[in-house]
Amino acid sequence: MASKKSSTRTSPMAAGASLLLFLLPLAISAASPSSDAEVISRFQEYLRIDTAQPAPDYAAAVAFLRGQADAAGLEASTLELVAGKPLLLLRWPGRRPSLPSVLLNSHTDVVPSEPHKWEHPPFSAALDEASGRIYARGSQDMKCVGMQYLEAIRRLRSAGFIPDRDIYLTFVPDEEIGGHDGVEAFVKSTEFKEMNVGLVLDEGLPSLGEEYRVFYGERSPWWLTIKAKGAPGHGAKLYDGSAMENLMKSVEAIRKFRTSQFDLVKSGAKAEGDVVSVNFAYLKAGTPTPTGFVMNLQPSEAEIGLDIRLPPGVHIEAMERRLAEEWAPSSRNLTFEFKQKASVLDKFGKPAVTPADSSNSWWPLLEEAVKRAGGKLGKPEIFPASTDARYFREIGLPAFGFSPMANTPILLHDHNEFLSKDEYLKGIGIYESIIRTLATLKDSNVDEESRAEL
Numbered sequence: 001m002a003s004k005k006s007s008t009r010t011s012p013m014a015a016g017a018s019l020l021l022f023l024l025p026l027a028i029s030a031a032s033p034s035s036d037a038e039v040i041s042r043f044q045e046y047l048r049i050d051t052a053q054p055a056p057d058y059a060a061a062v063a064f065l066r067g068q069a070d071a072a073g074l075e076a077s078t079l080e081l082v083a084g085k086p087l088l089l090l091r092w093p094g095r096r097p098s099l100p101s102v103l104l105n106s107h108t109d110v111v112p113s114e115p116h117k118w119e120h121p122p123f124s125a126a127l128d129e130a131s132g133r134i135y136a137r138g139s140q141d142m143k144c145v146g147m148q149y150l151e152a153i154r155r156l157r158s159a160g161f162i163p164d165r166d167i168y169l170t171f172v173p174d175e176e177i178g179g180h181d182g183v184e185a186f187v188k189s190t191e192f193k194e195m196n197v198g199l200v201l202d203e204g205l206p207s208l209g210e211e212y213r214v215f216y217g218e219r220s221p222w223w224l225t226i227k228a229k230g231a232p233g234h235g236a237k238l239y240d241g242s243a244m245e246n247l248m249k250s251v252e253a254i255r256k257f258r259t260s261q262f263d264l265v266k267s268g269a270k271a272e273g274d275v276v277s278v279n280f281a282y283l284k285a286g287t288p289t290p291t292g293f294v295m296n297l298q299p300s301e302a303e304i305g306l307d308i309r310l311p312p313g314v315h316i317e318a319m320e321r322r323l324a325e326e327w328a329p330s331s332r333n334l335t336f337e338f339k340q341k342a343s344v345l346d347k348f349g350k351p352a353v354t355p356a357d358s359s360n361s362w363w364p365l366l367e368e369a370v371k372r373a374g375g376k377l378g379k380p381e382i383f384p385a386s387t388d389a390r391y392f393r394e395i396g397l398p399a400f401g402f403s404p405m406a407n408t409p410i411l412l413h414d415h416n417e418f419l420s421k422d423e424y425l426k427g428i429g430i431y432e433s434i435i436r437t438l439a440t441l442k443d444s445n446v447d448e449e450s451r452a453e454l
């Protein structure tokens with residue numbers, strides 16, 4: 001790989017060379033386009049690095065990506081905001097570095113897997129020749145996107161393109177465990193402030209159809225425990241006020257609410273990201289014995305854990321009232337505690353969403369860029385779970401979640417995660433168009449507005 005790379009890098013640019021004479025220093029460093037086989041093999045190489053939580057090999061990932069950055073002619077620096085958790089920052093300088101920059105973000109870590117339940121080992125990046133599928137943990141979430149950014153930049157450079165504004169790429173650690181030592185720390189750093197970011201692109205989800213999904217906000221997690229206390233008693237006795245009875249009344253109310261929300265999704269009235277989801281994370285009760293539980297005793301304590309996700313437009317006070325009055329009323333000897341309670345608002349007190357309409361000058365550019373590359377964006381959605389994009393939106397920056405994977409089942413965090421070779425290659429063309437469009441100064445409004453937001 002390495003020797004091949006250096007030989008293609010020095011090959012002369014035949015076509016258009018005279019036109020590019022005035023850009024000589026940059027034209028010389030531009031590489032000729034890689035073959036699809038080379039592009040796929042670079043993707044596989046990244047996928048083969050085991051960056052699974054809880055012990056991701058960040059050093060190997062960053063070493064590999066630095067090599068890719070060199071090949072793409074990007075400036076690279078590694079920030080270690082937290083020891084052992086490197087964040088790779090790449091920069092493609094624009095002609096006018098004072099303009100707000102565009103940040104292309106991706107995370108390097110992946111979730112764990114159960115290898116014995118996979119058809120191909122999760123870090124083999126096996127390419128099934130018949131179907132064209134590349135199987136690997138991270139093939140959808142989100143090593144695909146990180147490599148597509150780099151491949152798109154290589155192509156743009158070899159075509160002689162020079163951005164007006166700075167383009168930054170970040171390869172960040174720890175997204176899969178909450179991003180606290182990754183993007184959350186990064187947005188507070190002086191390095192980040194100096195980047196003068198105007199727009200962020202981050203991860204999205206695949207779609208089964210032809211349209212690409214795009215996300216303009218996400219639901220906020222509330223992780224909640226509810227504890228019940230009650231009079232203990234004989235398992236044969238019917239009486240009121242046991243911990244289990246007190247808690248089961250809550251379980252019934254919670255399930256009723258869950259059904260009402262889920263029905264809205266099932267009927268098509270609302271999208272997944274637009275309802276409040278609530279799921280039981282654990283149930284904990286009983287009096288244990290060495291082999292099981294005491295069967296003729298009603299315990300004096302019982303507990304449940306809930307994972308609740310709230311869309312940005314939710315009525316917070318109503319939700320808090322529901323909790324205090326229906327799900328965990330003290331009158332029923334219940335108490336509740338938040339393990340996590342993320343705000344649905346940004347630091348200015350506004351819903352943490354990025355306008356996906358003409359009020360945001362970046363939006364038509366993104367739409368147009370995808371269209372120009374032969375793709376189509378679906379209706380903008382609220383991301384049902386959490387991504388690092390929330391940290392950017394929280395500080396008032398526009399951020400879109402977008403992973404160009406059409407005709408693809410959602411296999412993030414699932415067994416046999418795969419991405420087809422053709423979708424991957426198509427996605428590079430999409431990013432080529434996106435980067436070209438966003439990097440080119442056309443509409444000065446974009447820059448005035450972005451600056452006003454900062």
Ligand SMILES: *[C@@H]1O[C@H](CO)[C@@H](O)[C@H](O)[C@H]1NC(C)=O
Binds near residue numbers: 230241242246333
């Ligand atoms: C709550 O606990 C108190 C004190 O143990 C008890 O008197 C009361 O009956 C309990 N209420 C319920 C609804 O369980």
Ligand SMILES: [Zn+2]
Binds near residue numbers: 203
């Ligand atoms: Zn992800």
